Amino acid sequence: MIKKFTKKEKEQLAKQVIVYYDKQSRSLPWRDNPTPYYVWVSEIMLQQTRVKTVIDYFNRFIAAFPTIADLAEANEDILLKQWEGLGYYSRARNLQKAAKIIVEKWEGCLPQEKDDLITLPGIGDYTAGAISSIAYGKDEVAVDGNFIRVASRLLAFNGNVWNAEGKHLISDFWKSVLPKNQASAFNQGVMDIGATICLPNGEPHCKCCPISKYCQSFQQGNPLHYPVKKRKKKRTIQKKTVLLLYWNNQVMIRKRPKKGLLGGLLEFPMIDGYVNKDEVITWLKKRGYEVIRIKKGEQSKHIFSHIEWHMTSWEVEVNSFTVSERIDNAEQWVERGRISEITLPTAFKVFRKRVECGK
């Protein structure tokens, strides 16, 4: 049985959130000038990435693409370069797809209504609510992980907040608390309380919390019990062998298949599984490369949301004659000194560094 708040309690709770936001709100570039475009870009960047990291990316991104029209027209390589290091590159591609639609269908301005926003690529329920409320002042909630955590603790909700039923319950609760015409301050206030006081990892700072008076878990003395944890799915481990192929002071990179993990991005050639020296030589021979020198390279591990890549590597110098016949569209040779200009996923950071400075 969860606590039922009276109308008055809900009004007071909302008031505390807004007073807190007015006094304590964090100064952030997209908040200081909350245009719909800035709110949109920041919300997309903030998915899976911490605020501190996003600030620099956001400033660089806006400097490179000052308007939605600039984003729509941007060269994809330049766009992905701006995104390099943030990961989840589909977010950048969806931003551009949506920007093109906004230019064509909405005269370059993001629509105001949540129902219209949600039709754009990469914009889900939360982001639509955030843009609509923060940039346009519409009475919409923006239920993200902070809202879920804070509500589950306020209500001491023992159910599963991650399934459809739990999400509905939390969303309905916040809708019933949302004060009229103050959605921007209210939503950002709850986000800030969630991010800085009612922490996702570690002990919440209940003594400084402006809404502790209404918090059931605080009164019960067990806020860390909420939200009830979902059982984590084990990640699949994939073993990979990365090949740093050198020819004439150049290194080979290739394009990954369009679909799937890191779809369409560049990588160093990779073989599934761990392979030994002889297997590498045979693998290259089959593809028309003659090996001149080969040595064991760096190892690295990269964690995606549901997969881990455990990578080993070989550094191989190949014969120039066979190389010139072997190049196809998916593969290209890049001067070692220019590798930093190429957009490579963070998974290859260790290997890129090796190419940049190693001999």
Ligand code: SF4
């Ligand atoms: S009182 Fe504590 S647990 Fe409750 S909302 Fe505030 S920080 Fe979170």
